[in-house]
Amino acid sequence: MHTLADAAPEPYWLRQPGAPPAADPLAAAETADLAVIGAGYSGLWTALLAKERDPGRDVVVVEAGTAGWAASGRNGGFCAASLTHGFDNGLSRFPGEMDTLERLGRRNLAEIEETVRRHDIDCDFARTGELHVATAPWQLRELGSFHSAAAQRGLDVRLLDRDAVRAEVDSPTYLGGVWDRDGCAMVDPARLVWGLRRACLDLGVRLYENTRVDRIETTRAGLRLQTLRGRVDARHVALATGAHGSLLRRLRHYVIPVYDYALMTEPLTDDQLTTIGWRHRQGIGDSGNQFHYYRLTADNRILWGGYDAVYYRGGRITTDHDQREETFRVLARHFADTFPHLGGVRFTHKWGGVIDACSRFSGFFGTGYSGRLAYAAGYTGLGVGATRFGANVMLDLLDGRPTELTSLKLVRTKPVPFPPEPLRTGVIQLTRWSIAQADRHDGRRNLWLRTLDRVGLGFDS
Template sequence: MNIADALKNASTTPYWLDTPNRPEPQPALRGRVTADLVIVGGGFTGLWTALQAVEDAPARRIVLLEGTEIGWAASGRNGGFCSASLTHGYDNGAHHLPGENDRLAELGLRNLDEIQETVERLGLDCDFERTGELSIAFEPWQARDLESEHDPDNGYRWLDAKELRDHIRPVGALGGLLDERNNAMINPAKLCWALRRVLLERGVQIYEHSLVKDLRQDTDQSRGDMIADTDQGSVTAPRVALATNVFPTLLKKTTLHTVPVYDYALMTEPLTDAQMDAIGWHHREGLDDVTNRFHYFRLTVDNRILWGGWDAVYHFGKRVLPKYDQRPETFETLARQFYEMFPQLDGESPDGVDGGVVFTHKWGGAIDTCSRFFPFFTTGYGGRVAYTAGFTGLGVGASRFAGRVMLDLLGEQETELTRLDMVRRMPKPFPPEPAAWLGVQMMTKALIRADENEGKRGPFLRVMDALKMGFDS
């Protein structure tokens, strides 16, 4: 398949958002309103926080402020992998929080179970499929690493090359590790809109196109309530949950704790039955490969393939701009790699079927990355404000857990969650520019070298590991 032809008609709108079923936005905030709780941010974190808050206390007056539209940013652009992991993989959790990693794994699985329960109980139309996830090895060292994790009693099964063909047929695969219970697939935008519907039905006030420009304490009254100011209005409330993630923080003390990294994805046209048979994706698991520059790929309900990953791009100065959502060189690389893995779909391979599969959508978006690669938490203004960020691309499921933590922090009572080291400890901040840009470039090159050296981590990565700024998923 000619790469230019495969991409030439692809829409630049993220696939999940490119639908006539996208709801009309709620009106912008105008004037002054009061609430018991104000939530800033209308992605997964803000929506899950609002839902749990209103289920905790149905009479609570809740206002949610979104700067653009619900689910517009990372929550409507991701791959739709709803993982149980709270720590971006078990090994990464063990690296940073060895004393409580097992408990975090239990809490993460419980959180995923509760997401499924909520989807079913509330009838959230989001194409939820509890498929599990399959990590594929293409090099002998990858196969050795994955096979060592074979643990069927805990839901991890090593599949050799022959067994793998009953699940998927990528060229050159040596086997794979099937995680049978720790992942579900969703349509992320539909989940955002379904949560929005439920919140509106339960009386939560949602204002879209209401960017919060300032967060300040009301010094004119003794309670010290917080005021969130937008261009045309303000909300006064005793408690604030900040769910702004990749966008500039309203708590200045966290300014250096995240950097935005751009990720990219393609979506194919729907596959025919013959094409599906050719690649053998019978069980619909979420798939990935296991290099540092990895791919993630999954099926939609109409059998399109979402294919993303590989490049992770940081722009100097922590800039988040619409023009970065498109990166032709990355799209071309991803398309070429797609056909290399699935020549059955390129239209030119001898065993290809039905002509070549082309791409209908190409898009990117910014991910909030922190130095430990999983979310952190903090408070401000004497406990009146709670903040979380740093999901590093694995926030679809962890965002609900983060919302629960923020509500517990704002409740001013210790709970199991507020006692966690994960919640009490902040990750290392990134240095200011230009050191941040240089550090990201060095990290990227070091990770590429590790991929080329059978996963062995070189001196730079070992130093970063010692500083608790490394990544091991």
């Protein structure tokens, strides 16, 4: 497609100017009170919160690449209050504590905003909210139910008919929508990572990049992280590696690596932006099972991503999968359908990356090595905000005392595990086909999807 002809095969966010130079790799023996494996959002929030809780705590972060090189620097930049991958998913899985989870999630988002301000992190953080749009009649019905349940709980949600939603953002595909006015912020994800990295260093966290942890060993005083040229002996360890979680064998049963893809347009002209409106600059997601997410950047580009959620046979993670031309062509066609009045807009970047997905879509938590290690994983694409909550959970678990967070069912329970290979690949591909069929047939879920729903393995993109 001509609109893709000049698109650079790289993540837009990570190629911006301003990336910090890499820290030195670990090349000696170190000790620490807390060692964090991974310098994405999950690891950086854990290190930062650990120092804020106890400034005297000695914290080391060890990262296999550079801070934010994986999911944290490749996502759409939606920082949601939801801890449960959306209100509907949370209500279906944790109905008894949904009010508490919403309260904690909104507080978490407010504290992220406060941290960005306090540490002077220049990441275009803006509380614009998120617009959920319907592009088929069956989606209108589901959005109406969401609005009713959310409004009853006092959430700031506005139900929009066809004319009202098109007055916000003009697309001929929109039939209606719900604007969650307070539950989501837009953020430059890479600059958020770089800002958190700087804040950690300012508080005395020691960071080693380009240092892969090969194995974890038990010592008399705690745990040892063994790397190629050095090691870290620590009393406690926080494992914050997302889809790259092979260091703890049990996580392989619960987490699958799913590839997500995105495009970035050239900056819109003032006239082009006027044709679609978008004055309030909300993040937008359509409401299919295979959904798109999209938003404006600070310089008025449109990030357009989602729809395909691709699991490659055997769960193999490789940079070869970061580019998928078939998906990019599909995304470009869908963009043209949504905004036909932007037909001349070209894409400047195209990229993919791995999401750590689990069967309940929301993060799960636990400990290992007799409580000396804590982990958080499985955010399934909504981790920009929820990882900060997960960092607090990990620190509470390592403290070994009950808290409001550790008493939550969300924290105490695990997702349904995925079956082993090769059955895992077959199940996932059948499910992907089934959800595509549901989108084509008014949202009706076939027998396979209904069976997965009943056993807690409901899967969509």
